[in-house]
Amino acid sequence: MLLGRLIASPEWWVSRYNVLVYAAGIGLLYAMMRRDLAADVLAAFLLLLGTTAMLPNSLMGFGAETFTVMAAGTGLLAWSLGRWKTATLLLGVAIANQPATIIGVTFALGWWAWRQKHLRAFAPLVLGAGLWMVENTVRRGSPLRTGYENDHGFQTLLPYSGLTGFSYPRFFGVLSLLISFGKGLLFFASGLVLVFKRGLKALRPVNDVVILWLLYLAGLVLVYGGWWAWYGGGTWGPRFLLFASLPASLFLAAQVRRPPGALLPATVVLAVLMLSTWVGIDGQTFGQFGQGICPANNYSLESFCWYVPEFSVLWTPFVHNPGFSWRYPLVFAYALGVVAYASWPLLRQWARCGYREGTRTWAGYRNRAGWRF
16 A cells, blocks of 8 residues: 555555465465475466466455465475474464464464474464454454454344354354355365375475465364354355365376376366366356345345355356356466366376276177177
8 A cells, every 4th residue: 555655556556465465475385395396296286276276266356365375375384394484474474364373373383393392383373373462452452352252143044143253063164164065165175185196196295284284274174163154254265264275276286297097086186177177267257146145135045155056156157147258268268278288197197098998898898799688
């Protein structure tokens, strides 16, 4: 905003804030991973992160999540590389930006501290909590006053609606954040399910940061699963779990560059790639299209957008006519071109496996004369 008083305008800079944060994060990821991760896997990871994940949608607005994702992701990466000061600063500001993420940082660094038997893991937690309490004191007059004390939604037919704080049953919240059609990681970050051996072997040099990222994500799922607005409000996808884009894209990149050798697992990877590509495209083009039912009648029908497939942000463009914009073909062409380039080894392997299995099936069919009833 201050820079906008000198160049362009405050609105111009603020509207591009998350894009600049994302670009800085991509630069840090590349700089810190290029020595350990294979060049083709790293390139595929950074390309897919911007085309097949939830992050592209977050760059179109001014939300807090993009900064937290890039700060926490690069901070945990720096921690795994032994860059304690850099990591402490990045993780500290990530926590201050979204205080609930302190649980994720605790999970990740708690695992590290248990293995290394070193108390320096507490430094980011102390810094983040300190910054958070200072801000609360300056803005609200008390270090523990968050501003969310009376925050709640409308009372609807849902049995736990209208309550405040962490009042939602954690089991139901975690279940919804994992598998619901409109907010579940299974659909918005499906790369997390790709655990085939050959791809995981390519990630062995960065195994520590993979574990730290997954533990951090597990902490986010657990803490936000109990929040009354676990779904993140009227936003596209599970905005509290935007961080899942990092490990999901890394897993996907490893699997498309080092694809499985059999047809069935290669087909699974291809299916996940297609779904992830659509997630990236939908987030940049259609976004909240078809979600008008959510705020209707004091949000009494909002749960349709969470649990009913045809009201999910991912599928409403196939249910209703979203209209046409000149941006759509550009986004489609760019995303498909990048994905085809990054996943060429997978496409080639899948075609070979399909041809081999098809030849074997045809040979069995030709020998059907020997069959008996």
